[in-house]
Amino acid sequence: MARKSTDRSGRPTLVDVAKEAGVSAITVSRTIRSPEIVSAAARQKVEAAIRKLGYTPDPAASALASHSTSTIGLLVPSLTNNVFSDVLRGVYDGVEGTRYFVQIGNYRYSALEEEGLIRNFLSQRPAGLVISSMDQTPAARALLESAPCPVVQIMEIADRAVDMSVGFDQLAAVRAGARHLFDCGYRRPGFLSARMDPRAQRRLAAFRDFNEAAGVLDDRRIMTTPQPSSVGMGRLLMEQLLSRAPETDAVMCNNDDLAVGALMEAKRRNIPVPSMLGICSFNDIEMVRQMVPSLTAVASPRREIGVRAIAMLLAEIAEPGSVADRHVDLGYQMIARESTSRR
Amino acid sequence: MARKSTDRSGRPTLVDVAKEAGVSAITVSRTIRSPEIVSAAARQKVEAAIRKLGYTPDPAASALASHSTSTIGLLVPSLTNNVFSDVLRGVYDGVEGTRYFVQIGNYRYSALEEEGLIRNFLSQRPAGLVISSMDQTPAARALLESAPCPVVQIMEIADRAVDMSVGFDQLAAVRAGARHLFDCGYRRPGFLSARMDPRAQRRLAAFRDFNEAAGVLDDRRIMTTPQPSSVGMGRLLMEQLLSRAPETDAVMCNNDDLAVGALMEAKRRNIPVPSMLGICSFNDIEMVRQMVPSLTAVASPRREIGVRAIAMLLAEIAEPGSVADRHVDLGYQMIARESTSRR
DNA sequence: ACATAAAATGACAGCGCAATCATCTTTATT
DNA sequence: AATAAAGATGATTGCGCTGTCATTTTATGT
Known part of the structure; x- marks a missing residue:
């Protein structure tokens, strides 16, 4: 025998609401989806019935239909x-x-x-x-x-x-950062980047292009790793950069974690920032501006x-x-x- | 007239797969959901048909049924x-x-x-x-x-x-942090907390309880705010704490943002950490251990x-x-x- | 070889809703 | 007052899948 729809789950359906309100099921459906095309009288009856029964539409049925x-x-x-x-x-x-x-x-x-x-x-x-x-x-x-x-x-x-x-x-943003370092007088800039996905690759390319045109490019100062980005990775990359290219006087970091890591590593080595080392971050999460010294950054509208x-x-x-x-x-x-x- | 199911969306259905494989719809359904109860022969036919038609089940229909x-x-x-x-x-x-x-x-x-x-x-x-x-x-x-x-x-x-x-x-964790500060010899500990939701309240209570028992509680050193937590808020709370209770020699921070902020504020004021100020963080996200000095923390298994x-x-x-x-x-x-x- | 159990398969109905088209009111138009 | 237009409502049907139960096929034991 056909069971009443509420039998199984205890959950009321459109039909139950319709019966309660004394209208058809489709009117209930319309009251929910586009109340403006239902008369005020019907709408009120339906809304009362919905409240009374505690009806909630079943998204699966809606999706299927x-x-x-x-x-x-x-x-x-x-x-x-x-x-x-x-x-x-x-x-x-x-x-x-x-x-x-x-x-x-x-x-x-x-x-x-x-x-x-x-x-x-x-x-x-x-x-x-x-x-x-x-x-x-x-x-x-x-x-x-x-x-x-x-x-x-x-x-x-x-x-x-x-x-x-x-x-x-993104490329113009990286160029802006590179230009900023240049304008601040840094002439031996490095670049730190982790997780070299296509986007990171493109940003690195933009950095290279700008610095090449400015005549300050040295690929020894570009440190990358395929591993995920983290503050610890920023420290590690900074450490590697400084041991490979001790003349480095600034770093552009491909994101904020790396920049904070670079700052910490500089601090550990007592390298004064910004006088001996400039740091420019990318993205600018809140933490970056609270560092001491606060970090310059290219901010993205995330x-x-x-x-x-x-x-x-x-x-x-x-x-x-x-x-x-x-x-x-x-x-x-x-x-x-x-x-x-x-x- | 009944349209064939593929007419409208171009998307094959269970029935289409069943026809293609020469079995019933329910066998296809079973092949997908519990392949172990379908014979190898049927399974292979069905799988071939699924691949051929590029069939994907409709989750809405499945959910409804x-x-x-x-x-x-x-x-x-x-x-x-x-x-x-x-x-x-x-x-x-x-x-x-x-x-x-x-x-x-x-x-x-x-x-x-x-x-x-x-x-x-x-x-x-x-x-x-x-x-x-x-x-x-x-x-x-x-x-x-x-x-x-x-x-x-x-x-x-x-x-x-x-x-x-x-x-x-959580309460034992906070007590462990408070005890650690005590064991390190800090006798005028403060507490920083933002976003005072029920959990933060309970943690504060645990901190108070421990310190009261240890005889080192002073409510003037408890700084809280209903606002969201951030590194900047950590700095602000630290600043307020130090101006209200300059004798403070340690802070327990209710989370990592605040602890990093506290550290930065200490750095700005040239207050040496840990000698003049001890800092204990809560949760221990990666950044915390990379700070210079690295931050003590109660680590949670998030x-x-x-x-x-x-x-x-x-x-x-x-x-x-x-x-x-x-x-x-x-x-x-x-x-x-x-x-x-x-x- | 036969009976019996177990495994595999299928027929059918229905999940709860919305699209479609038809019907019935109400309001505006001349 | 007659007619058209707009507004409101309803009956029917089917979305694509799975639960249920019946049926068929295969394996197992004596």
């Missing part, structure tokens, strides 16, 4: 990285108060894992996708191009974004990128094609502090 | 906090390679928001829930108690956990908590009631470093 979910997928290469925890915060601030949920995928700097995650996310019919990379595999790119939902790529400015993008000019990405996604979900500025450059800021201020 | 999803809900009070980003990493490491997904809810230190999120998560029929608090509203507790899925509460040891729990004895929580959840999902140790104490570690080492 409508072929879309309220999930926004977010793909990041790392959860450890401070950069992405700021982006994450922006993203969560962005969805706050909307009906959307964020699901995070961590592809751990692997393009192959990224492709798998994209496939996986798409099979869930997400409302939208935020992806923090421009370096997908061809297959992943193809998946994104034919994705049935809006996609925002974040972090870099887009010469080759699939759909929309928000970021800043949280804003997250917020804006969600805003673009939501606008595009609400009305496809409605987003006019599909490629947004949020800029960077060169913030001079004590670690490069020698007069 | 089976009344359960592959989503694990994770509720944290903050995304900014370093502590939770480590837990997050552990959680993601834990689900890595399983069929489960993590969905994060950020209740921003609000028990009311937490209750809303619990309600919301439960309406999605999650496979399990991880919750980083013991201080729910009564309504939220009731929801959790009747939740149709396993629940793990993390961070603290459980005197009143709903289902399972993983954490460590990542392990995440990993273990997921392990318990998965075991319990696989076979309800199978987890024997339902309340796990992962312990803490008192790590003495330079910032308290005065001989």
